[in-house]
Amino acid sequence: MSWTDERVDMLKKLWAEGLSASQIAAQLGGVSRNAVIGKVHRLKLSSRGRAPAAPARQKKNTQTTGNAGAAGTAASRRQRSARPVTASVGATALKVQFEEDAVAYQQVRPVEDVVVPIARNLKLVELTERTCKWPNGDPLSEDFSFCGADAGDNGPYCTFHSRLAYQPAAERRRNR
DNA sequence: CCCTGATTCGC
């Protein structure tokens, strides 16, 4: 994939909206978050409003340079096990995007008509310590329910909703 | 562990 005018345009738009590089990469498709970040820098639209402080990082010696073949090095070097970023592209990605925006701007917002594949839509009384407590619909309504997917050993949400709930908050904290 | 953007540098 190359950076066509349209794709650059989309990049600018999404970046201005405050989306993260990986989210933008997921929507554009065919690019990694690194590609997005790299492009953002080249376009000189990095700052996104604030973030004036440039701590002036120093880079270590990169890659191959004088790395005399130590057997263990190659294996241990890879700290990011190759992962296709948030691979899901298409309708699902768009739905996710919608939810993230909602969560980012409003504490309480009924997430209607958003389909989560693993949702079991449990009633409040059906929840256990291990069920996802992500709310579906209007809490004041009768058909209000919770996601109910397996939430793991700790945490109130399943992995899917944990990301929706927690990531935007962490991101906001820093930008503020 | 998950993620974020920033930087470097071989291509």
Next chain:
DNA sequence: GCGAATCAGG
């Protein structure tokens, strides 16, 4: 110009 690898941090 591009973006993977890496860094530094939450």
